[in-house]
Amino acid sequence: NYQTNNKKVILKQIKPYRTDFYQCEDGKFRFVTVRYTNVSYHKAKGMYVIDEQWYKQEKANKKIKETDKFLFSMHRDELMSIKRKEGQPYYYDSSTENVDGVTCYHDGITTEMLKFTATNNDTTGKIEVNPLYTYCKKQIMVGVANLYGVQKYATDVLGNLYEVKDNKLKLEFK
Numbered sequence: 001n002y003q004t005n006n007k008k009v010i011l012k013q014i015k016p017y018r019t020d021f022y023q024c025e026d027g028k029f030r031f032v033t034v035r036y037t038n039v040s041y042h043k044a045k046g047m048y049v050i051d052e053q054w055y056k057q058e059k060a061n062k063k064i065k066e067t068d069k070f071l072f073s074m075h076r077d078e079l080m081s082i083k084r085k086e087g088q089p090y091y092y093d094s095s096t097e098n099v100d101g102v103t104c105y106h107d108g109i110t111t112e113m114l115k116f117t118a119t120n121n122d123t124t125g126k127i128e129v130n131p132l133y134t135y136c137k138k139q140i141m142v143g144v145a146n147l148y149g150v151q152k153y154a155t156d157v158l159g160n161l162y163e164v165k166d167n168k169l170k171l172e173f174k
Contacts, residue, residue: 016119019127020169021071021150022064029144030068031127032058033119042172050171072152072167074116079132079161081111082142083149091140092131111149113161114140 017039020032034050042049059066074080082091086108093104106112114129126141144150152164 016076018073018075019116019119020073021144022059022068023071024064024068029071029147029150030062030064030125031119031144032062032064033122045172047172047174052171055171070167070169071150072164073169074152076116076118078116079113079153079155080116080129081113081149081151081153082129082147083108083111084146085148091129091142092136108148111151113153114142 014035014037017034017036020034022030022032024030032055034055038054039048039050041047084090084106086106088106089103090106090112091114092112113132115132117128117130120126120128120139120141124143125145126143129140129142130136131140152167153161154164155161
């Protein structure tokens, strides 16, 4: 897709397909990134498949045990809420965009609604998020290990927001 003469085009990052979130026994959150290169089409089954051995190895690399709870899978531009410790600033605070704004801090109860963008750094456990209703000039990176709560949300055709519950891990899908 690039018009170049006598130059090589190198893509530094392989685009992620989805990110699977887990809550570990110690209460911390961790994730496994599934990239498009990890998804293959199985002709006999007529389905797309993620190799189970590869997935188990990725979980082991991230120190996710078999007994840890699978929460949900996030794709690009899906909605998530993040809860942080009381007294910490919001990841995106519209008051910080203004010159005379006062920073807003978490009360430890309400969650911050954000749009999931992608896995930012697999080794440090950071994801990239954006605010819902506005353009943000800076890149917002969230370390998931230090969060107090993470939930997935969706909207219906009328725009009503609801929490997505009881997600199942799917390694085979159409």
